[in-house]
Amino acid sequence: MQYRGRRRLADKKKRKDLKSDISDYLSGYCQKSKTYDGLFDQIQFFPETRINYYDSDIHIDRENIVEMMKTLTEKEKSEIVRNVNARIDQGDASDRLGNELEKYLNDVGEEYGIESYIDEFEIESKNYFSFKIFIGNRGLLSSFYGTFKELEKALGEEVKVEAADKVTCPFCKRKIIRYVASYMALKANS
Known part of the structure; x- marks a missing residue:
C-alpha cells in the first residue's frame, strides 16, 4: 500500500x-494564443533544436513535443495555455524594463x-532582477534584490565609478576615462 502511494506521488511529480x-x-x-489549438498550430514553425531539461530528464524537440501534447487532458491543455501566456507576458515585461534601464544608463553615461x-x-x-550588463567595457553579471528604481540608482553609480577610472595620456599628460581612451584607440585602429 505504501509503495503505491509513493509511486502515485512520483507519477504526479513527473x-x-x-x-x-x-x-x-x-x-x-x-x-x-487564446486557445490550445493556436499554440499547437505554431509548432510547425519552430526551429530544429533539442532542449534537454536535466531536472526532469526530459528532452524536447519539434517532433516529440507533438507526441507529448497529445497525451494532455483538457484541463492540462488549458493550464498549458495559461502558463505559456503568463511566461510570454513576463518576458515582455523583462524586455520593456531592460530597455528602460539601458536608456537610463546611457543618459547617465552620456555626460x-x-x-x-x-x-x-x-x-x-x-x-x-538578474542581469548581464556592460557599462563601458566592464561586464556585470549579477542579481539585485530591491525595487527597479533602486536598481537604476545602483547601476547609475556604477557608471560614475567607471567614469572615475581614468588613465593619463602618455603624450599630452591629460587624464582620460579609461573606457573612452580604449574606445578611441580601437576606433583609430579600425
Missing part, C-alpha cells in the same frame, strides 16, 4: 514536470562618454 517543461519550451518560441548595453535582463520576482 506529470507536473512534463507540463512545466512543455510550457517552458512553448513560451520560448510561441506567440500568445562621461560611456555607453551601456544590456545583454540579458530578467524579472525573477517582484523585487528581484
Whole structure:
C-alpha cells in the first residue's frame, strides 16, 4: 500500500514536470494564443533544436513535443495555455524594463562618454532582477534584490565609478576615462 502511494506521488511529480517543461519550451518560441489549438498550430514553425531539461530528464524537440501534447487532458491543455501566456507576458515585461534601464544608463553615461548595453535582463520576482550588463567595457553579471528604481540608482553609480577610472595620456599628460581612451584607440585602429 505504501509503495503505491509513493509511486502515485512520483507519477504526479513527473506529470507536473512534463507540463512545466512543455510550457517552458512553448513560451520560448510561441506567440500568445487564446486557445490550445493556436499554440499547437505554431509548432510547425519552430526551429530544429533539442532542449534537454536535466531536472526532469526530459528532452524536447519539434517532433516529440507533438507526441507529448497529445497525451494532455483538457484541463492540462488549458493550464498549458495559461502558463505559456503568463511566461510570454513576463518576458515582455523583462524586455520593456531592460530597455528602460539601458536608456537610463546611457543618459547617465552620456555626460562621461560611456555607453551601456544590456545583454540579458530578467524579472525573477517582484523585487528581484538578474542581469548581464556592460557599462563601458566592464561586464556585470549579477542579481539585485530591491525595487527597479533602486536598481537604476545602483547601476547609475556604477557608471560614475567607471567614469572615475581614468588613465593619463602618455603624450599630452591629460587624464582620460579609461573606457573612452580604449574606445578611441580601437576606433583609430579600425
